[in-house]
Amino acid sequence: MGGARALNPRDDLRLFAVRTATGVVVYRNRCPHAGFELNWLPDRFLDRDGRHIHCQVHGALFDIATGRCVAGPCAGKHLEPVPLRILDGDLSLDGAH
Numbered sequence: 001m002g003g004a005r006a007l008n009p010r011d012d013l014r015l016f017a018v019r020t021a022t023g024v025v026v027y028r029n030r031c032p033h034a035g036f037e038l039n040w041l042p043d044r045f046l047d048r049d050g051r052h053i054h055c056q057v058h059g060a061l062f063d064i065a066t067g068r069c070v071a072g073p074c075a076g077k078h079l080e081p082v083p084l085r086i087l088d089g090d091l092s093l094d095g096a097h
């Protein structure tokens, strides 16, 4: 499993990407529990073992591939996915408005 990285193409558009075994997933950086950004430190979006996305505010854990909260105060809710395409090695964020 790879790492995670913040993507902030605009001041009002806060995203992050996580590398998976099969590609890359991108989510809006907003926790479905209380709406905070998930990370306190730059590019720190995963738990210690890198198996889940981790909200550092109240501890929710999310499945990396689906964005579904599997533990914590928003269990069953989802991070908002952002569709992406990879064009000539560059990410193109189709759904980021």
Ligand code: FES
Binding pocket: 031, 032, 033, 034, 035, 036, 038, 055, 056, 057, 058, 059, 060, 072, 073, 074
């Ligand atoms: S804001 Fe993310 S778990 Fe509460």
